[in-house]
Amino acid sequence: MAFRYRLQKILEFRILKKEEQLLVVLRAQAEVDRIEQLIQQNKIEIGQTRANMRKADHTLIEAYDKYLKHLYDKEDSLIEEKKHALEILKIETDKLIELEKAVKILEKHKERLHEAYKDEEKKTELKTLSEIGVQRHFAQTLEKLEEGEAELLEEIMQEMEGLNINEY
Numbered sequence: 335m336a337f338r339y340r341l342q343k344i345l346e347f348r349i350l351k352k353e354e355q356l357l358v359v360l361r362a363q364a365e366v367d368r369i370e371q372l373i374q375q376n377k378i379e380i381g382q383t384r385a386n387m388r389k390a391d392h393t394l395i396e397a398y399d400k401y402l403k404h405l406y407d408k409e410d411s412l413i414e415e416k417k418h419a420l421e422i423l424k425i426e427t428d429k430l431i432e433l434e435k436a437v438k439i440l441e442k443h444k445e446r447l448h449e450a451y452k453d454e455e456k457k458t459e460l461k462t463l464s465e466i467g468v469q470r471h472f473a474q475t476l477e478k479l480e481e482g483e484a485e486l487l488e489e490i491m492q493e494m495e496g497l498n499i500n501e502y
């Protein structure tokens with residue numbers, strides 16, 4: 335009989351949940367990366383605006399100041415958004431770690447049961463082979479006894495024939 339793990343459906347369910355959580359973690363990581371790109375783009379835009387401000391007419395300086403203030407506010411909001419996304423990523427990663435632990439526990443349990451099953455199969459096979467060996471030994475012993483009895487009977491018969499011939 336082949337090994338059948340009785341908790342296989344639970345193991346498969348946990349593996350499925352782990353894979354789903356992995357996708358959630360990947361999406362959260364992608365969101366963090368996207369926000370980081372936006373922050374980098376905003377920094378580049380701030381640098382370009384500062385460079386353009388130095389070359390611009392003095393009447394446009396106030397407009398540049400307002401735009402720079404807007405870019406700095408945008409950077410602050412992006413940094414806050416990144417912190418929030420990192421918190422979500424950490425939470426989702428922790429969930430993934432817990433799911434991986436649950437899967438590993440069941441996989442180790444399955445492995446231990448499979449090893450126990452193999453050991454039991456080996457014991458059963460050895461018991462069967464031992465029984466076969468005992469039966470073979472008994473048959474050989476019985477055969478030797480029968481041969482010994484046959485030889486003894488033959489010797490007795492020869493002695494009886496020898497005695498019968500000498501008596502006449």
